[in-house]
Amino acid sequence: VITLLTDFGLSDPSVGEMKGAILGIEPDATLVDLTHGVEPGNVREAAWILSRAWRSFPEGTCHLVVVDPGVGTDRRGVAASAGGRLFVAPDNGVLMPTLEMLGGPIEIRELAHRELGVARRGTTFDGRDVFAPAAARLLRYGRLAELGPEVHDPVEMAPFVPRRAEGGWRTEIIRTDRFGNLVTTMEESFLRERGGDAWRDVAVRVGEKRLAGLRLGYGDVEPGALLLSIGGSGTLEISVNRGSARRTLNAAPGDPVFVEIPEDV
């Protein structure tokens, strides 16, 4: 299995061409789109999506990520292995939170293009010409070392953990989904550990708006009403039943969310 995660969208043939490049090297690959709807150039959103999604895939899967506002610059590409999984991406930190979750990278290698038989030209589409072939070769031959020299100083990324703030915790809106739900990075387990039996009585402030109490589903409030819930990714979400929390609260990715957990000391 190779998963693909990009900000290319689906109106261009870019993703299709990447798949062709993969199938030309590894015809037996099963290709799964994670999403190609990452906000253009939003590396942190992509990092977060990957850090959730890898859990749904079997060991041995190769996760290919191409989200990079540095496209066309001399940004290097990297391949990594950790916890029985393989990764290929630009060296912009997008893999780091996931690699940490998996116990840290066992090995990170630079995609040294010459060794891949890929001539670097004045192209802005490394996805097809560098990253896709690297992922295909990795899945087929499994030899990280052949891709290039070891990388000891990969670009880092801050982890997705809440920080102490204002007598509670500060988390962030990491993305909004199709329905306008505001997805934060605060995990259910984080709330449970600190809140004990009262963990569902969490209170949240985003912008000027305050909300309290987790719901089990959208159906637990009236249509049009705001609610807190644990979303499909297992983190705190702010939603509107049959509406858009993004629009209702005029909130956006990167906005801070302040959380008070009862019993938390």
Next chain:
Amino acid sequence: VITLLTDFGLSDPSVGEMKGAILGIEPDATLVDLTHGVEPGNVREAAWILSRAWRSFPEGTCHLVVVDPGVGTDRRGVAASAGGRLFVAPDNGVLMPTLEMLGGPIEIRELAHRELGVARRGTTFDGRDVFAPAAARLLRYGRLAELGPEVHDPVEMAPFVPRRAEGGWRTEIIRTDRFGNLVTTMEESFLRERGGDAWRDVAVRVGEKRLAGLRLGYGDVEPGALLLSIGGSGTLEISVNRGSARRTLNAAPGDPVFVEIPEDV
């Protein structure tokens, strides 16, 4: 083959995670997206799409549907078999018109989570955690009975058949497609049987607008003109050549369409 039909869209990784969950159980599954663009929560639209699309797939296919405004409530999931095909979906009626077309369900089972090894948590993403694994196990092992107890009272759904009204027939706009075509549930065969040789001279009223005469293709009228045709799904459609009937007529899914068939007695 497992087909996926949801209202999740493609900007989230939800669909990708469902596929990962499937491939972890049944690595040889061929996954086909029917569409993930169902109007959010529109169970009737999803039921109609399925009732058309299953015909295009070979016997043995498992059709997985996750469209449910009741997500997060205690709505049960079901698996069913009929006419050599398998189905997994919420118990909200979405399968029923298709099962009827296939001669009625041979067997319907509840997805009893414990037997699937799936712990139900405070999640709103049953698609990945319950429905996808159930579909994968069903395709791999083919044993409906292992999924849970038999269901004798599935939620029903009204069939997509026209009703007598105003000296003619009443059908409904079931969905609008990407081009703004208004798709009804009235089948070509229904018109042929009643209209005989004159079946193409059908007259239609939607809102205040009256239209008459089926065209073979959009090219048969001027750009911008309304027309009636039999769409790709084999039912009556209202279209605008190189335009949007939805916008031209200000019509929406659920709106009634009144049809007069010549010679009809």
Next chain:
Amino acid sequence: VITLLTDFGLSDPSVGEMKGAILGIEPDATLVDLTHGVEPGNVREAAWILSRAWRSFPEGTCHLVVVDPGVGTDRRGVAASAGGRLFVAPDNGVLMPTLEMLGGPIEIRELAHRELGVARRGTTFDGRDVFAPAAARLLRYGRLAELGPEVHDPVEMAPFVPRRAEGGWRTEIIRTDRFGNLVTTMEESFLRERGGDAWRDVAVRVGEKRLAGLRLGYGDVEPGALLLSIGGSGTLEISVNRGSARRTLNAAPGDPVFVEIPEDV
């Protein structure tokens, strides 16, 4: 491998139904979406996408294209082979530039429906009922001749080569991508051959706007600034760093672009 290129979008089940029709005939097919976001009915855009994308796929691939404003008329379908690749499409010229690049078609056959066991009805969805089965049979049995009689007069399409104009060259905006980049058909190699060492100092006029000098990537100019680059498809593109050239220049597919190449004689 069968690739699919259409203007159907992904909100309808049309593409899924085509895949079902293919898998019913050739269950081992690997299906890759090139894109289903071609501007509705834009045959020239589809022809251009195909003429780029086939290079990314291995020999033996079958490329299926369904983009046709003549849907529902008596437009015939064709299958062709060239350069070790197979093609199925309407006979509207969409294959011709690609076939020429591959050294010209070795053989073109009409999709004579009766021989495919497909009854032509009053349908507007030939994609599922004619083209998909033809592609599947072609991949499975590889016998072009069984599809129908030879075609000696396929509909032609003008090639994507620049023409002399105003002391330079005239090319065209063939499409805009998701980011609003204006993609032209002028190849990097065309510029290199004529411009020599100074090829990157190319000057471009689109509408009233003049631009000069190729950049290596978007990061080479300020956010909001226009730039010229060689895009992922290997042709001249007009972009705005973190913005939309389409909106900035109010330009659209089909618009002419005038190019002056230094040293060009």
